[in-house]
Amino acid sequence: MSNAYLSVEGQPGKLLVRVRNDWIFDNVLALEEATATVLPEAGQEVTFQCAGLQDIDIAGAWVLYDCSGRLSSMGIKSEFTGFKAAHFKFLQHIIDAAAIREYEQPPEQAERPNRLREAVEDIGRVTSSNIEDLGEIARVILDGVRRPSLIIIGETIKQIYQTGVQAIPVVMVITFLIGIVTAHQASGQLEKFGAIVLVVDLVSISITREMGVLLAAIMVAGRSGSAFAAALGVMKLNEEVDAMRVLGLNPNQMLVIPRVLGLMIALPVLTIFADIAGIAGGALIAIGTLGIGGMQFIERVAYSTDLADFYVGLVKAPVFALLIATIATLRGMQVKSSAEELGLKTTMAVVQSIFMIIVADAFFATLFTRMGI
Amino acid sequence: MEHIITVKNLVNRFGDQVVHDGLSLDVRRDEILGVVGGSGSGKSVLMRSILGLQKPSSGFITVMGQKIEYNKPGPSRCWGVLFQGGALLSGLNVQENVELPIALHSDMPVETRHELASLKLLMVGLSLSVADKYPSELSGGMRKRVSLARALALEPKILFLDEPTAGLDPIAATAFDELITYLHDNLDLTIMMITHDVDSLFGICNRIAVLVDGGIVVGTTQEILDSEHPWIESYFGVPRAQRAFEAAGEAHNG
Numbered sequence: 001m002s003n004a005y006l007s008v009e010g011q012p013g014k015l016l017v018r019v020r021n022d023w024i025f026d027n028v029l030a031l032e033e034a035t036a037t038v039l040p041e042a043g044q045e046v047t048f049q050c051a052g053l054q055d056i057d058i059a060g061a062w063v064l065y066d067c068s069g070r071l072s073s074m075g076i077k078s079e080f081t082g083f084k085a086a087h088f089k090f091l092q093h094i095i096d097a098a099a100i101r102e103y104e105q106p107p108e109q110a111e112r113p114n115r116l117r118e119a120v121e122d123i124g125r126v127t128s129s130n131i132e133d134l135g136e137i138a139r140v141i142l143d144g145v146r147r148p149s150l151i152i153i154g155e156t157i158k159q160i161y162q163t164g165v166q167a168i169p170v171v172m173v174i175t176f177l178i179g180i181v182t183a184h185q186a187s188g189q190l191e192k193f194g195a196i197v198l199v200v201d202l203v204s205i206s207i208t209r210e211m212g213v214l215l216a217a218i219m220v221a222g223r224s225g226s227a228f229a230a231a232l233g234v235m236k237l238n239e240e241v242d243a244m245r246v247l248g249l250n251p252n253q254m255l256v257i258p259r260v261l262g263l264m265i266a267l268p269v270l271t272i273f274a275d276i277a278g279i280a281g282g283a284l285i286a287i288g289t290l291g292i293g294g295m296q297f298i299e300r301v302a303y304s305t306d307l308a309d310f311y312v313g314l315v316k317a318p319v320f321a322l323l324i325a326t327i328a329t330l331r332g333m334q335v336k337s338s339a340e341e342l343g344l345k346t347t348m349a350v351v352q353s354i355f356m357i358i359v360a361d362a363f364f365a366t367l368f369t370r371m372g373i
Numbered sequence: 374m375e376h377i378i379t380v381k382n383l384v385n386r387f388g389d390q391v392v393h394d395g396l397s398l399d400v401r402r403d404e405i406l407g408v409v410g411g412s413g414s415g416k417s418v419l420m421r422s423i424l425g426l427q428k429p430s431s432g433f434i435t436v437m438g439q440k441i442e443y444n445k446p447g448p449s450r451c452w453g454v455l456f457q458g459g460a461l462l463s464g465l466n467v468q469e470n471v472e473l474p475i476a477l478h479s480d481m482p483v484e485t486r487h488e489l490a491s492l493k494l495l496m497v498g499l500s501l502s503v504a505d506k507y508p509s510e511l512s513g514g515m516r517k518r519v520s521l522a523r524a525l526a527l528e529p530k531i532l533f534l535d536e537p538t539a540g541l542d543p544i545a546a547t548a549f550d551e552l553i554t555y556l557h558d559n560l561d562l563t564i565m566m567i568t569h570d571v572d573s574l575f576g577i578c579n580r581i582a583v584l585v586d587g588g589i590v591v592g593t594t595q596e597i598l599d600s601e602h603p604w605i606e607s608y609f610g611v612p613r614a615q616r617a618f619e620a621a622g623e624a625h626n627g
Binding site: 025029089090339 | 463464479480481482485488489491492493495496501507508509510527528559560561
């Protein structure tokens, strides 16, 4: 039998395989199919006659070598003849490489996985890494404030600008829209009781106590949390953090503290803007479509919402800011080696800071209810 | 003599700064061409232009007869590139990094692909125990070898090397030079190599291209040393270069 790459001639006790054409990378699939047809009868020896070979490369030579290897594992001897020197060196590579591989230890058999044990170990690992993270945050902050210095003021102001001032438009737009949504939803329900004016109470209380600060914090977590983690992560990858350390600069002081401080100043201010925009959104619907007068709206806001409600919202802002900034900078600083890790840590920074914001918010809600505020 | 890479009247301009001003270069089949030049003389820009990673201000480049256009798929089956830092994909392990080009450019079965990738790793002198390591766990020299294995994965005809021995200790650098010579002798490769390492320049390059004054001076080692251009004289006039040249001469004669 024969095909484009080889022809097989049977002789008594011997099989002559004539190898021809291009045994190159592009043809590997066809070559493998061709060599699979070389099946000698028992007791035969195989000779590969390679004089007709046009071109060969490492991939082609490997297929040839692999074929002879499979024959020898079946106890059949094979040999190569008629190689041109220029072609044989490719085969020689494979033979050399195979010799090296003989020396190498076979990989150890992996232990059978024990699901339960792995699950328990995972829980332990996550718990201990979270405790470690907490300690790391405390250590970094203590380290950063150990020798207070005024150099961080400039960086802090820059952070306030980037995380606060630049976020004002987007935070105001989303809380304005949420104000509109809340007013619409509330009006549908309260209309049934003829208490349409209570829409104002509902909007102003929910925005000042919860929605304003929560939306601002989530927006900032997405915007600045990712920026913190990515910026510090790249600085770690570029060895900038190490460079700062050997220059005698404290990276915790220079990088972490300004971000934490900046955000703790910026987020309460953003919350005030968010409250204003949210109530404005409610006002648009109340005055525009529900027939509540402008003065009536203001009176109703003043009557229903006192400063305590406003403070309940505002007091949460620095806590949320602290959570976002510490989680994001910690994750950024944990980047060690690869771009992949940078992406992973940035994702963790955003997801975990939003998660912690909601957890903290639930805690505050319970606390304030118990306190009767 | 056949020209495997042809660069004609290449001009590269960045703002007011002219890096290449009508540069022309032919790379011959089966040679090792060393490219040298001062900082900012456009060595990397030249290589990036040839690879289609950089849009030249004007000029004409062909590789293996195919015209190179910016951001268009070039003859990626015929060339392998070793970037300066290795440029291994950090999310993939060593084995996967070497297998990736094979997987992209052929439909061969997984085991064959796996075997070929292992073979390339062994060829560049790596132990297979590194196969499941990630690039971040490797030393600089190993990363370069893995990157070389990846560059060789598709059996290229041309190999581009960007400072292959930079950042390696002298022993590792010598070993890398030997590896490149070995691969060149055995795999019918044409190699274009940017290097500042005068040992590899004199030791393994057939011709040297010097980038000066926006143009290029190409010649054999002796021709370049005889050149009277002031920059070339000062570059090869330093004691390090002289010693390397003498050492290379002794190695050739002895």
